[in-house]
Amino acid sequence: MNFLVVLLMLCVVLHMALGASVPVFVMLPLTTVTSSMTINNYDQLKSRFQTLKNAGVKGVMVDCWFGLVEKVEKSYNFSPYRDLAQMAKDAGLNMQFVMSFHRCGGNVGDDCNIPLPSWVTGNSDQEIWYKDQHGNKDTEYISLFADDKPVIGSMNRTPLQVYSDFMSAFRSNLLDYIGTTVTEVQVGTGPCGELRYPSYQLDKWSFCGIGEFQSYSTYALGALSSAAQSAGHSEWGHSPTNAGSYNSHPSDTSFFSDNGSSDNYKSSYGQFYLKWYSDTLITHGDKIMKAANTVFGSSLSLSMKVAGIHWWYNHASHAAELTAGYYNTAGVDGYGNIAKMLSTHNATFDFTCLEMKDSEQPSSCSCGPYELVQQTKAAAIAKNVKYSGENALQRYDTTAYSTIKSQASSQSHTIDNFTYLRMTDDLFSGTNWNYFVQFVNDMKYL
Secondary structure: OOHHHHHHHHHHHHHHHHOOOOOEEEEOOOOOEOOOOOEOOHHHHHHHHHHHHHOOOOEEEEEEEHHHHOOEOOEOOOHHHHHHHHHHHHHOOEEEEEEEOOOEOOOOOOOOOEOOOHHHHOOOOHHHEEEOOOOOEEEEEEOHHHOOOOOEOOOOEOHHHHHHHHHHHHHHHOOOOEOOOEEEEEEOOOHHHEOOOOOOOOOOOOOOOOOOOOOOOHHHHHHHHHHHHHOOOHHHOOOOOOOOOOOOOHHHOOOOOOOOOOOOOOOHHHHHHHHHHHHHHHHHHHHHHHHHHHHHOOOOEEEEEEOOOOOOOOOOOOHHHHHHOOOOOOOOOHHHHHHHHHHOOOOEEEEOOOOOOHHHOOHHHOOOHHHHHHHHHHHHHHOOOOEEEEOOOOOOOHHHHHHHHHHHHHHHOOOOOEEEOOOOOHHHOHHHHHHHHHHHHHHHHO
16 A cells, blocks of 8 residues: 555544644733733733743634724724734734724623723714613613614714724734734624623623613614514514513513413513514624625634523523523524524634533522533534634633533534633643643643
């Protein structure tokens, strides 16, 4: 037999024996780029890039903040992000950039304060924000109900035009790195960059409250009324009035209870509202991913992040998922519909909480993080969509790493990549660093 053929066969056998390789990326601190548009701890970061490379890390992820780059309308400053790309290139690392169209500050893990640009937050039309049943507005991300409204800034652009223009400027400014050093863009589609409603705001919510629906602005109620009329039930053109408050439990409400109520989540009205609320969210993601594809084409990979709302997952209503926009109850696969949307854009389904086990969560909150990851991964597999993962909380222990590896290789499918949250001083200290290096190496042979 030809020597080259034998060698090739041996390589195939060896690869099968060792398993598939999952590249590991590391998220940079949220404050990597300062408000004065410089790189925080430049020399230390440069050194750490080389340390990560030597440990086998594939690359790093960084937030590209809307509130920093476009302080003046349609005037963009990407210079520190170019410097980061060059730093990564010099170290031999790839980069994942997050188009962070949301505010930094006020969510779990946030250690910075980067609001949206003042020309957005000071907009004359204040109906561009999400509103809850009490009339509270949330200014961390422009409401999806304003997506097509030409009301943003002095140029009267739509939010979708604002996002598209930003991505086009990013591509132009980093063109010489795209496709080589910059290999992925994760497109922000909501609070924390995730495709969801801001249903659990930390200034009003604490774990494990069910959160609140965010469909009470003038634009939201107008869209809901039109949908109800189209369905032949104009009386359904209102958001729920019996769904409790941010810190309620499902049993505290009649909407999330299995009590046979004519207006609970299983009722005809409830199913109509939840489908509308979810479909509108998915349509929002679809529009932004379409814009991203138009800008970037096939020059790099695109991804979108979905939130790991695992509390009340094992309750029949899946209440916390519902308020966030994931219609994942009463026989509906809320994540399958998201995966289907992503498949039309050849985009990766990015999901979090891969490090969590059910036994680590309070039993009183009906948590199911492990099963939730399994469901979302299965949804991606079924739609032939790439699936990548993250950890939700900073963990340095072997239990977390073991759970990540299990999830990454489950269902006979290895994930596309894993992004570790996050680079901190603690990561590089003693045992923490040793465990992490072993984890990176293990991910090469799943």
